[in-house]
Amino acid sequence: MPSKFFRVATEGATTDGREIQRVHIQQMAANYKPETYGARVWMEHIRGVTADSAFNALGDVLKLEARPVEDGKLALFAQIEALPSLVAMNKAKQKIYSSIEIDPNFAKSGEAYLIGLGVTDTPASLGTEVLKFAAQNPDASPFKGKKHSEGALFSAAVEIDMGLEGDTETIASTLINKFSDLLKNLSGAAAPKPTPETTEVFATKTLEVLGAADAAIQHQAKELTAAKAAHEKLQGEFSTLQTEFKALTQKLSKQDGGGEQRPEATGSEGAAKADC
Numbered sequence: 001m002p003s004k005f006f007r008v009a010t011e012g013a014t015t016d017g018r019e020i021q022r023v024h025i026q027q028m029a030a031n032y033k034p035e036t037y038g039a040r041v042w043m044e045h046i047r048g049v050t051a052d053s054a055f056n057a058l059g060d061v062l063k064l065e066a067r068p069v070e071d072g073k074l075a076l077f078a079q080i081e082a083l084p085s086l087v088a089m090n091k092a093k094q095k096i097y098s099s100i101e102i103d104p105n106f107a108k109s110g111e112a113y114l115i116g117l118g119v120t121d122t123p124a125s126l127g128t129e130v131l132k133f134a135a136q137n138p139d140a141s142p143f144k145g146k147k148h149s150e151g152a153l154f155s156a157a158v159e160i161d162m163g164l165e166g167d168t169e170t171i172a173s174t175l176i177n178k179f180s181d182l183l184k185n186l187s188g189a190a191a192p193k194p195t196p197e198t199t200e201v202f203a204t205k206t207l208e209v210l211g212a213a214d215a216a217i218q219h220q221a222k223e224l225t226a227a228k229a230a231h232e233k234l235q236g237e238f239s240t241l242q243t244e245f246k247a248l249t250q251k252l253s254k255q256d257g258g259g260e261q262r263p264e265a266t267g268s269e270g271a272a273k274a275d276c
Helices: 022-031 084-091 128-136 171-189 196-253
Strands: 006-010 040-043 059-068 074-082 097-103 113-120
Touching: 006 097, 022 059, 022 074, 022 113, 040 059, 059 113, 074 084, 074 113
Parallel strands: 040 113
Antiparallel strands: 006 074, 059 074, 097 113
């Protein structure tokens, strides 16, 4: 499920005392191509090694953009394809901060490249002491074993606002909203001062409205047809069961209701007559 673009890093501090340079942001945005190297989303930057690991990938980075933000700094914005597990965590307000993994010399090209995106519960503001510790004690840094390569950088974590596209809208609500918008546009197109141009616009908008209405009607008709077919199937099955029940009832009503069957009569006093 694609997200909207959200900020994942700003030029400045990293987890080991170095800095994300402005040029790093520019290079990552310009160089990123999933077909070259696809950056995945990882929980706490930890990469699972089995298919059923608790640290499986949570999604993929689709696109990157560099945008100016407050104080004249440059920030990196990402669009990701979130897997259901990440969507569920985000909705539950878990792992709502992101931190990027940067290779400043990707494939010995001399330029920076995004190689991963971590999600965490530790924001930059609360992680200050961790950042200081990691910068002053690089060998004991909690981030050391998570790095893809020794020269990789981890940015300070910033809050995620994925805004997943289409997450809350259904097909029906989308059609209704579009139909409503077209009606508003149609009323605007039918405003005073009719000219050949507004008449043409009016006709175009009318066709669009009729097209949207026809799509909605066809969608509803398909649902009604499916419901009718299901109803007829159930009705047929019920009729069959009803017929079988009646037949079984009639059969049981003709049987002797006693527990034992009376023995066959052999003659008077229980003795068989001789054939003389």
